[in-house]
Amino acid sequence: MRVRCPCCHAEYSIEQAVEDEAARELMGLLSDLPRETSRPLASYLGLWRAKSRALAWERALRIAREALELHGDTAALGAALSETVEAMRQKQDAGGWRPLQNHNYLKRVLESVEARPQAQRLTPAEPGAGQAMAPVSGASKTRQAVERLMSRGHRG
Helix, strand or coil, X not given: CEEECCCCCCEEEHHHHXXXXXXXXXXXXXXXXXXXXXXXXXXXXXXHCCCCCCCCHHHHHHHHHHHHHCCCCHHHXXXXXXXXXXXXXXXXXXXXXXXXXXXXXXXXXXXXXXXXXXXXXXXXXXXXXXXXXXXXXXXXXXXXXXXHHHHHHCCC
């Protein structure tokens, strides 16, 4: 099956996309998370690379795992990730921004999120879209799609 990259519009086969072990693991990890955590986590990973470079799958997987180990509550982590991404994007727009090298900023944001009442830990349904707040849900359509693709690829 041929697919098209939504960013650069290059065409490639879906088999190529899931060939890399770290890429499969990262996609599985993201698909296991609620949408309110997986989307900001994917955006957070982009803060670790320079604009002129790609982030290796192995490094992205390691960074994602490290971030998830910072907090057991995915709702709080998702809120902190969203706030971190928004703050870093504002810094990028202002200029003079450098890629992240550690999770210290995220840790500070997590501390402030933890200090808030539980009702304020909800994350936006679409980060940056200004929509109403949405609670964390357990079902993931992305996870189901990835599992279907993975099971098809392993039938041999």
